[in-house]
Amino acid sequence: ERQSPEPGEEVVYRLKWLYNINTAGDLYGLEHGVFTAHNLKVAVKPGGPERDAIREVELGRAQFGVASADQVIRALAKGAPIVVIAQLFQGNPLQWIYRGGNADYAGPDDLRGKTVGITYGGNDETIMRSLLAKYSIPPSEVNLFSVRYDYTPFYSGEVDLWPIYRNAEGIVIGEKMARAGEKTSFFVPDLLDVRFVANSLITTRKMVEEHPDLVQSFRSALLTAWQEALAPANTEKTIALVHAYDQNTPQEIIAKQLAATRELMLPENGRFGQIDVAAWQQTERIMLEQGVIEAPVHVDKVLLLDGR
Amino acid sequence: MLLQCRNITYRYPHGEALVFNQLNCRLADPGFHGLFGPSGVGKSTLARIIAGEIIGFAGEITRPDNAVMLYSCNTERLPGWSSVGDHLAKVTPASQLPLLRELITAFDLNSCLDSRFSQLSLGQKNRANLTRYLLQDFDLLIMDESLANVDEATRKQIIATIKKMFPDKYFLYISHSVAEVSTFCARILVLRDVLKSPQIIEVAGRDQHGDTAMDRAVLERTMLEIVHAA
Amino acid sequence: MLLQCRNITYRYPHGEALVFNQLNCRLADPGFHGLFGPSGVGKSTLARIIAGEIIGFAGEITRPDNAVMLYSCNTERLPGWSSVGDHLAKVTPASQLPLLRELITAFDLNSCLDSRFSQLSLGQKNRANLTRYLLQDFDLLIMDESLANVDEATRKQIIATIKKMFPDKYFLYISHSVAEVSTFCARILVLRDVLKSPQIIEVAGRDQHGDTAMDRAVLERTMLEIVHAA
Amino acid sequence: MLPKRISQFLIIYFLGLGLLLAIKYCFSLSDYVIPGFTDIENTAADVFGRYLRAVLDTLGVAVIGHLLAIALATVVAIAGRGDNLVGAMIKTAAYNLQAYPIVAVAPIIFILLGDGLPSRLLIAAIICYFPLLLSFIGILTEPVASIEHFYVVTGRMRWQLEVKIRAFENIHKLMTVVTGSATLAMVGTIVAEFIGADSGIGYSLRIALYQSDMAKVLAALFLIGVFNSLYLVSLELLGLVIQKNMGVEPRMN
Amino acid sequence: MLPKRISQFLIIYFLGLGLLLAIKYCFSLSDYVIPGFTDIENTAADVFGRYLRAVLDTLGVAVIGHLLAIALATVVAIAGRGDNLVGAMIKTAAYNLQAYPIVAVAPIIFILLGDGLPSRLLIAAIICYFPLLLSFIGILTEPVASIEHFYVVTGRMRWQLEVKIRAFENIHKLMTVVTGSATLAMVGTIVAEFIGADSGIGYSLRIALYQSDMAKVLAALFLIGVFNSLYLVSLELLGLVIQKNMGVEPRMN
Ligand SMILES: Nc1ncnc2c1ncn2[C@@H]1O[C@H](COP(=O)(O)OP(=O)(O)OP(=O)(O)O)[C@@H](O)[C@H]1O
C-alpha cells in the first residue's frame, strides 16, 4: 500500500459525504484550477455512510480527508495517528428543525414536554443529552424519539424537533414544507453554548512530518478554494459547480444552501478554516461526560493551527 | 361399438419418422382386446391417443360423448406420504370398498398394504397401481404393460379376476407375450410397422374365461397367426 | 466358481418380514443363469446383495477379489443432454467400438441413436440401457428384468447375441417368463418364499444357443419342474 | 451435530478475525481501523450481557418473520403457479416487490404500517421470502407426471393435492431451502432493526457503526453467528423429525 | 412475452401508486408526506434522462454481479456438496457470510478491497448468491439414482458428471432460480450503490431519500421495475434458447 506520495504524484482527498453543498470548496479547488495552481494533482473522492476518511487516511488509501470532530476524538481514543490541519465549519450544521417559531433559536426550556428526534449512537444524541444535562432538564421531561432518514414522524407531527443538517437537508425540507404553507425554524445548540465541532480537514502525523511542504500547499490550496467558493462574487459559479456534481438538487435550493453554508463556515472576522481550540476542548469534554470516550485524549495536541 | 379410429396419422413433435400412417382400428364389444406388436412400433402412442392424452394427430376418432377412457402403465407411482393401503382406500368410492377388498386378495397385495410404494417390488408396484384404476369409473381401461413385472401365475389370476368382475367393460391389454394375448383376449389388434398397410390387422383370440380348458392346437394356431401378422 | 452365497439372512431396514432366511446359492460356471420366482419374493433384493449394492445382511458371500459384478435393471435412464448414440459411444472403451456397432444392430437400435432417451419407447429404453452395460468390463452382469418391455422375438435375438459374443462371462437373468428361462438358461435358481427351506432350488435349463432346434417335450418338463419348485 | 455446527462457525469466525488481526499487525494499524485483540476482548466482556439480550430479541422476531416468509412464499408460489392472469400478476408483484431495495421500500412500509413490530416483521419476511419463493415456484410448477397422471385422468386432482405431491417429491430440496433461509430471516430482522427499530442486535450494530467501533461490530457479528448456527441446527433437527414422520429417508444438507 | 411482462409490471406499479394516492387524498395528507400526482409527473419528467442513464449503469453492474453470483454459488454448492470437512467448512462459511447484514460487513469489505468496482461487485454478488446457493445445494446433493447408478458402478462417476446429471435433471428449477435471482442482482447492485458508490440508480435513490423526495423515489422505483422486467425477460428468452439447445421441453415459470 502506498504510504506517502512522491512529489508531483497524485494525492487522494477523501470527503466525508456525497457531493453536495458541503463539498463546494473542494470541488471548486478541483474544477477552477486552485489545486493546479498550487502544483497539486488531487483526486477528490466522495464519502458516504460506509466510508470513513480516517481509516482511509491511516490505511494510506488517502492522504487527506474530512472527518467530524467526534470521529477524530473517537479515533484518537483508539490510537489513530491523525492530526487536524483545518476546521471547515465554525458553527455546527447539525441542528433541529421544528414547525413554527420566528427565529432560528429556542430556549432550552422550550424542549420540556416535547418529542425530540435523535439518532441513537449519533452526534445528535451526544449533543442533545449534553444540552439537557447542561440546562438540568431531566431526561424524563423530554420524549426522545429514535429517528432514521424517513421524515414521516416529523411530517405527521408525531415528533416536534427533528435533527437535520441545517445547510443541506434543512433547506430542502424547509422549502418543501414552505410550499405546503408550513413555517419552519431551527433549534441551534451553538446558540445555547453547546459547541460541538463538526467537519475538519485531517491527515496523518507522518504526512506532516515527512511531507510538510505538501501538507502546507494542500492546506493553503484548500483554504483558498473554499474562500473563493464562498465569496459572494463567485456565487453563480459555485452554484453551477455544485449543481454539476449534485444534479439531484435544483439550483434554487443550492443557492439557499450556499447562503446558509457561508454563515456556518466563515468566522465573523477571519479566514476560512480557523481552528477553534476552545470549541474542540468543549467537544472533548462533552464526549467524556457523555461516556462516549473513557479517558481524555487531549485533542489540542493534534490541532495544528497553521498546519505544522 | 365403443371406439372407432379412422385414418390416424401421427408424428411426434420432435420425432423424425411417422409413427402412424392412415391407421384404422375399432373396439366393437366389451371384453379384453389385445394390442400387440414389436417394441417401438407405437403401441403406447396409440393407447395414449385413444385415451386423449396425445393430441395433434390427423384422422378421426369416434366414441360416445361421455365415454371414460383411462390409460394406465407400469411406470406410474403412488405418492409416498402414506401407505399403499391408505392410498388405495382413499381413491376408492365408498360403494366400491368391498370390491377393493376382493381385488387386494385376488392381486395378492395383502402383504403390501402397510408399506410405502417405494418399498414395493416392481411387480407389487404394478399390481397396486392397476388396482386403483380398476376401482374408478371407466368404460375403457388401457393396460400398457401394466403387469409387465408380475409373474405369470399371478398375472393369469389377475386377468381372470378382472374378466369375471368387469364383464361389461372394455380393456385394451398391451403385452409382449403372444401366448398371453392369444389366450386371454377376444380380439387382438396387431400393430405393424408404419410402412405396412393396413397398419393394424385384427386377429381373433381364444378369450379364455376362468380355468376353462384350452385346446392347445387352436391356441398355437392363433399364436402363429399373430406372429405372422406382426 | 465365481460366486458362493452362504446362509444369507436379510430384512430391509424399515421392512417388517425377513426377505431371506439362511439362503444358499452359487454360480459355478460361466453362461446364463436364471433367477426365477414370484413377484415380491426377493429376486431384485438378492441381485443387489450379490452386486454389493445392499449391505447389512447376515451370512457370507465369497467371490474372487477382483470380480466385477454389475447390476442392471429396467428402470434405469440415460442422461438427457445428448442423443442415445452419443451416450453409448461415450461410455464405450475405444477397443470395444466395433462391438458396440454389432450390438446396436443385433439389438435393433439403429433407429434410436439420434433420439434422446426420453423419446424412446419402453422396450427401446430397455435395450439401450442393457447395451451400455455389456460394453463394460465385468465378470457377472445381472439383468433384472432388463428386457421386460421388449417383444419376445427381439428378446430372443438379444439373448442369442449375448451368449454368442460373451461366452466366458456370467449372466444372472431375472425374468418372469418360465419358457424363456427354461429355454435360454443353463441353470435356473428358483427363489421361493422365505418360509420354505431351502429358499433356493436349482433347476437345470436347456441352455439353447443360436437357432438350434429344441425338443419340445424336454423343454416342457423343465418348465414344469421350475413351476413346481416355485 | 450442534457442537459440529458451532465449532465450524467458531473456526470460520476466528480465521476471519485472525486475518484481520494479521493485517492490523503487518501494517501496524491503530485500534480504530482494526481493533486489537485486548480491545476486542474488553469490549466483548463489556457488551456481552447487553448484546446477548439483544440477539435473543432479534432471534425471536426472526423466527416469527421466518414463519411469515414461509407462509407468504407458499401462498405466492401456489397462487403464481397457474398460468392464469391472477397467477401471473401475483408473481409479477412478488418479483417486483423484491426488485426494490428494502431501504427504498421501508419508508413506504413505515408510512403504511407505522413503525411497530408489524413493520419489522414484514421487512424481515420480505428479505427472506424471496429465495423461498423462487424454490417453491420452481418445485411447484414442475409436474411429477408418474404420480400425478392417475389423479388428473380420474378427475381427482385438486390444487392442494398437486402441491402436496410436488412438495413431497422434493422434500429434501424444500428442507434445504427452508433451513437455509433461516439465515435470511435473521439477517432480515437485523436489517429491519438497523433501519427502523430501537432494540435488537441490528440496532446495536447500527450504533456501533455510527461510532465506528469495530470491536463492538465484531462482538455483535460473533453473537449473530452463534445464534444463527443454533437456529439452523434446531431447524435441521426439526427437519429430520418431520422427514422421519413422513416416512422418507432422513437426510441433511 | 416482453410486452406482457412490462404491462404486468405497469399494472402493479400503478396499482401501488393508486393506493398511495388514495391514502393521501383520504387522509388529506400534504404533499411532503405523499406527493400529489402532478408533483410526481413533473419530477419524473425532470429526472427521467438522468435516472435512465443511472439505471442503465446499474443494470450493467448487476449483470456482471449476477454472473459472479452464479459462479460463486456454483463453486460453493459443488464444494459444499460432499460430506468431507472442507465441504462442511465452505458451507458453514457461506451460510455465515450471509448471516451478517451487508451493512455490517461492508466496512470490512471496504477495508480489505478498497472502494473500487470490486467491492461493489462483491456486495451485489453476495446479496444475490445466497438464494442461488440454497437451490444449488438442494439440487446438487440429491442423487438421481436411476441415471447415476450406471456411472457409479462402472467407476465412471466424476464430480463434474454428477453435477451435470443433477443439474440437467432439475434444469427447469435451476432456470427459475437463476432467472429469479436476476432481481436480487439488481437489488444487490442498488444496495451496493446505496452504501458505497457514487453513481447508479442506488445513489440517486439514496439522495432522494435524504432529501425526503418521495416523488423521486417513485420515479426511481418505476425505472428500476421497468429495467428489472427487461432483464428478466432477456434471461427467460436466453433460458428458452438454452433449453431448446439442450433438447429439453422449453418451459418458463
Ligand atoms: N416423446 C417422443 N418423441 C419422439 N419420438 C417418440 C417419443 N415417444 C416415443 N417416440 C417414438 O415413437 C415410436 C413409438 O413409441 P411407443 O412408445 O409408442 O412404442 P411401443 O410400441 O409402446 O414400444 P414398447 O413396446 O417398446 O413400449 C418409437 O420409435 C419411439 O422411439
Ligand SMILES: Nc1ncnc2c1ncn2[C@@H]1O[C@H](COP(=O)(O)OP(=O)(O)OP(=O)(O)O)[C@@H](O)[C@H]1O
Ligand atoms: N426398500 C424396501 N424397504 C422395505 N421392503 C422392501 C424394500 N424393497 C423391497 N421390499 C420388499 O422386499 C420383498 C422383495 O422385494 P424384491 O424387489 O426383491 O422382489 P422381486 O422378487 O424382485 O419382485 P418383482 O418380481 O416384483 O420385482 C418385497 O416383499 C418387497 O415388498
Ligand SMILES: [Mg+2]
Ligand atoms: Mg410402450
Ligand SMILES: [Mg+2]
Ligand atoms: Mg424385482
